Amino acid sequence: MSESEVARRVRELAETFDRSFASPARVREDDGRPGLAVRVGGDPYLLFLEGLSSVSRKKAIVPLPGGSSAQLGVSGIRGALVGVFSLPALLGYDVALARISWLAVAGGARPVALAFEGLDGQVVVPPSSVAAAPSSARRHVSGLAHLAGEPSARGVLDLGSMLARIAAVAGGE
Amino acid sequence: MAKDPYRYFRIEAREIVEALSQGILELESRPASRDARQEVDRLLRASHTLKGAAGVVGQEGIAKLAHRLEELLAPYARAEDAASREPIGALLGIVDAVAAALSTLGTADAAPPLRPEASGEPREPSTIEKTVESVRLDLLEVDGVLASIADVVARLTSSRVASASGGGLARAELAVRDVEAWLGAARRAPDPSSLDWDAIVGTVERLRAELHVEREDLAGALEAAERRAREALEDARRLRLLPAETLFAELARAARDAAAADAGAPGVPPRPVEVETAGGSIRLDARVLGLLRDALLQLVRNAIAHALEPEAERRRAGKPVAGRIAIRFELRGARAVVTCRDDGRGIDLAALRAAVVAGGLAEEHAARGMDVGALVRLGMLRGVTTRASATALAGRGVGLQVVGTVVERLRGALAVRTEPGQGTEFELDVPVSMTAASALVVEAGDVAATIPLDAVVRTARIAADDVARSPEGDAISEAGSAVSFASLARVLRLPDDASVRREAWTAVLLEIGGARAAVGVDRILGVANEVVLPLPAPLVADAIVVGASLDGQGDPRLALEPRALVAAVCRLPGGPRADAAPVVKSVLVVDDSLTSRMLERTILEAAGYDVTTAASAEEALEIARGRTFALFVVDVEMPGMSGFEFVALTRSDPVLSATPAVLVTSRAAPEDRRRGLEAGARAYIVKGEFAEGEFLDAVRRLVG
Numbered sequence: 001m002s003e004s005e006v007a008r009r010v011r012e013l014a015e016t017f018d019r020s021f022a023s024p025a026r027v028r029e030d031d032g033r034p035g036l037a038v039r040v041g042g043d044p045y046l047l048f049l050e051g052l053s054s055v056s057r058k059k060a061i062v063p064l065p066g067g068s069s070a071q072l073g074v075s076g077i078r079g080a081l082v083g084v085f086s087l088p089a090l091l092g093y094d095v096a097l098a099r100i101s102w103l104a105v106a107g108g109a110r111p112v113a114l115a116f117e118g119l120d121g122q123v124v125v126p127p128s129s130v131a132a133a134p135s136s137a138r139r140h141v142s143g144l145a146h147l148a149g150e151p152s153a154r155g156v157l158d159l160g161s162m163l164a165r166i167a168a169v170a171g172g173e
Numbered sequence: 174m175a176k177d178p179y180r181y182f183r184i185e186a187r188e189i190v191e192a193l194s195q196g197i198l199e200l201e202s203r204p205a206s207r208d209a210r211q212e213v214d215r216l217l218r219a220s221h222t223l224k225g226a227a228g229v230v231g232q233e234g235i236a237k238l239a240h241r242l243e244e245l246l247a248p249y250a251r252a253e254d255a256a257s258r259e260p261i262g263a264l265l266g267i268v269d270a271v272a273a274a275l276s277t278l279g280t281a282d283a284a285p286p287l288r289p290e291a292s293g294e295p296r297e298p299s300t301i302e303k304t305v306e307s308v309r310l311d312l313l314e315v316d317g318v319l320a321s322i323a324d325v326v327a328r329l330t331s332s333r334v335a336s337a338s339g340g341g342l343a344r345a346e347l348a349v350r351d352v353e354a355w356l357g358a359a360r361r362a363p364d365p366s367s368l369d370w371d372a373i374v375g376t377v378e379r380l381r382a383e384l385h386v387e388r389e390d391l392a393g394a395l396e397a398a399e400r401r402a403r404e405a406l407e408d409a410r411r412l413r414l415l416p417a418e419t420l421f422a423e424l425a426r427a428a429r430d431a432a433a434a435d436a437g438a439p440g441v442p443p444r445p446v447e448v449e450t451a452g453g454s455i456r457l458d459a460r461v462l463g464l465l466r467d468a469l470l471q472l473v474r475n476a477i478a479h480a481l482e483p484e485a486e487r488r489r490a491g492k493p494v495a496g497r498i499a500i501r502f503e504l505r506g507a508r509a510v511v512t513c514r515d516d517g518r519g520i521d522l523a524a525l526r527a528a529v530v531a532g533g534l535a536e537e538h539a540a541r542g543m544d545v546g547a548l549v550r551l552g553m554l555r556g557v558t559t560r561a562s563a564t565a566l567a568g569r570g571v572g573l574q575v576v577g578t579v580v581e582r583l584r585g586a587l588a589v590r591t592e593p594g595q596g597t598e599f600e601l602d603v604p605v606s607m608t609a610a611s612a613l614v615v616e617a618g619d620v621a622a623t624i625p626l627d628a629v630v631r632t633a634r635i636a637a638d639d640v641a642r643s644p645e646g647d648a649i650s651e652a653g654s655a656v657s658f659a660s661l662a663r664v665l666r667l668p669d670d671a672s673v674r675r676e677a678w679t680a681v682l683l684e685i686g687g688a689r690a691a692v693g694v695d696r697i698l699g700v701a702n703e704v705v706l707p708l709p710a711p712l713v714a715d716a717i718v719v720g721a722s723l724d725g726q727g728d729p730r731l732a733l734e735p736r737a738l739v740a741a742v743c744r745l746p747g748g749p750r751a752d753a754a755p756v757v758k759s760v761l762v763v764d765d766s767l768t769s770r771m772l773e774r775t776i777l778e779a780a781g782y783d784v785t786t787a788a789s790a791e792e793a794l795e796i797a798r799g800r801t802f803a804l805f806v807v808d809v810e811m812p813g814m815s816g817f818e819f820v821a822l823t824r825s826d827p828v829l830s831a832t833p834a835v836l837v838t839s840r841a842a843p844e845d846r847r848r849g850l851e852a853g854a855r856a857y858i859v860k861g862e863f864a865e866g867e868f869l870d871a872v873r874r875l876v877g
Binding site: 067078 | 721
């Protein structure tokens with residue numbers, strides 16, 4: 001690496017560093033979309049951050065008599081009542097409540113919390129690394145994300161599809 | 174805008190007026206009792222306070238009225254002055270005059286009327302907007318809001334937030350400056366390789382770690398502050414909630430006024446009417462309560478004008494002389510139900526039908542097919558009356574229209590039940606977005622729940638033996654009669670209902686609408702007056718759960734609906750008997766053959782046993798010493814220790830000998846069988862003769 005290259009890299013680093021503090025977090029479309037690498041039913045999945053308002057460790061979930069098998073109960077999140085639904089159950093897995101550790105809150109004005117077992121981390125997913133989901137994919141999986149350094153692809157979860165399903169079941173379908 | 178000089182006087186005076194009104198009615202119902210004497214003392218003190226306060230703000234008119242009231246009250250304090258007492262109506266008239274003066278205070282120059290009007294003419298209902306201009310606040314509740322806000326402030330200035338914004342972030346900033354300085358030096362350095370890259374990378378890593386910790390801390394503190402801010406908001410909203418009992422004095426007064434007006438001739442004492450009230454602690458939004466008040470005033474007046482018979486008629490019918498009007502507030506989930514029931518003559522259906530037809534509201538044949546509810550609802554559209562001549566009180570058909578408007582504005586429903594000669598019940602059922610009621614807080618399993626206190630008769634500690642079990646349903650004995658019983662965990666369908674093997678419960682005896690039941694809970698956490706929030710969509714729950722409140726940690730407490738709860742307990746078939754509890758028996762299968770192990774495991778698991786397997790006797794010994802089994806199922810021929818040796822060894826062990834052993838083998842020789850039984854095996858099953866049924870029979874004989 002030549003001297004000018006090193007100086008340029010150092011300058012870039014410094015500028016990037018400054019920018020990251022000076023401006024609110026933003027992601028350009030061509031940089032990729034931020035997402036959460038999650039574990040559901042022991043398998044790796046990807047949940048894009050758009051549409052999520054918070055991710056937190058599991059809180060007390062109070063079960064309710066009635067409701068679908070995906071409905072785990074009600075939690076108090078930031079002083080409001082929020083319905084908690086099982087991501088594993090929505091995807092067709094059978095996972096004990098005790099193994100659930102995380103809640104991702106989605107839905108805006110009418111929040112819904114989706115519960116899952118593990119959070120592998122936060123990632124930025126370039127558009128080029130997402131392929132269409134095979135026909136054999138589980139329900140609510142809209143694509144496959146191949147992340148750098150990971151041996152197997154992650155199923156990309158379709159938040160809208162899951163919320164629609166939850167609403168439809170609640171509505172008596 | 175000029176400051177209102179009467180602001181505090183108005184608040185105080187209104188409270189005194191309400192207390193005076195209520196107290197004078199009490200006095201009328203019990204004029205000669207010892208309590209009455211105390212009541213008069215209280216009324217005299219209240220009048221005196223009012224006189225003094227009015228004098229302070231220069232309201233001489235009100236002060237004179239209060240003085241006059243004192244004069245009229247004085248003879249009520251002494252029995253010997255009974256003859257010189259003015260009628261109760263005169264006292265109430267003065268209170269009305271004070272109320273009228275207060276309503277114009279500071280808004281008009283008009284002086285309050287000095288001479289009270291004691292005509293008994295019912296006051297027109299004030300507009301709803303007028304009734305909710307101001308609400309009285311419970312100081313404890315105001316303190317609650319202040320405490321919540323103080324807590325938010327404390328959290329925002331907490332050490333965690335302070336350390337993040339002060340210490341931690343300051344350190345991060347310093348580290349950034351270090352990196353900046355190094356990078357600046359790098360730009361100028363003739364030889365970049367001389368830079369201490371390890372230091373730069375190390376600093377950036379530390380910086381990242383520090384920022385991560387600070388971010389987590391800050392997020393945690395802000396989340397807690399946000400939660401408390403929401404709670405403070407809920408507390409503040411709760412200030413809009415008023416207890417239903419706020420209306421009771423006014424309704425009692427309206428009943429008296431209506432009875433006086435209906436008496437006809439002036440000076441004739443009003444017909445005796447008793448107003449019973451229930452559910453006064455239920456808190457509803459002031460706007461909702463204001464509208465319900467208007468409807469109830471009309472229903473009370475209607476009952477007196479149309480339903481309650483004159484004394485002579487009531488005597489002939491064998492009824493108590495005093496007519497009875499019962500008003501009850503009740504919460505049914507996210508709905509408030511208000512009933513107004515009288516013990517009068519019932520609605521004259523033929524007359525109502527005729528009035529509906531005469532009013533052009535329905536064709537005669539259509540009216541014939543309508544029940545009382547439909548006819549009344551129709552009557553609400555346009556005032557109908559069954560009364561031949563209008564009086565000041567009723568007969569214009571306006572009352573029903575008012576009730577109809579209220580039901581419509583609150584998007585509620587009206588049900589009417591009537592029985593000739595027995596009485597009529599109007600039931601207003603209106604949705605409420607937020608309610609609060611005193612509730613018993615209980616715990617079942619890990620779930621905390623609240624039960625409205627109005628529905629709780631009492632709680633008692635009961636033993637498992639106190640529960641009479643039957644397939645139709647369990648029951649406990651309460652005052653000599655059987656009351657349906659179920660554990661709350663079972664009613665809520667909680668997983669792992671440990672109640673089956675419980676030795677005792679705290680039973681909560683419930684009664685609502687004449688139905689009774691008892692629920693067993695793990696413990697009682699206390700009594701709370703909590704704001705119940707409806708369950709947010711898309712959650713779905715049985716009718717038992719109508720919402721939830723949030724406890725101090727921000728976790729939900731389920732709000733239970735007592736009617737649905739009682740119905741659910743009564744519907745449940747008998748719970749599992751304690752002595753027939755499905756205890757899962759554990760069996761240890763020891764066999765070096767995978768096929769045999771899996772075959773035996775499959776058979777045993779299908780029969781409901783919990784099966785553990787071991788591939789050798791040595792492994793089995795290790796497992797058996799770690800936990801207790803109901804049975805060992807052991808192969809004879811195994812590498813290492815044989816089945817015979819395993820059985821003999823475990824028989825000589827003081828702990829393991831408690832577990833019976835069965836030998837399963839391909840050796841069918843009689844001497845082998847004998848040897849096995851001598852070693853201590855309780856059964857000897859030959860694999861060649863292996864039959865599932867026989868195998869299970871042997872197992873069941875030994876462990877059940």
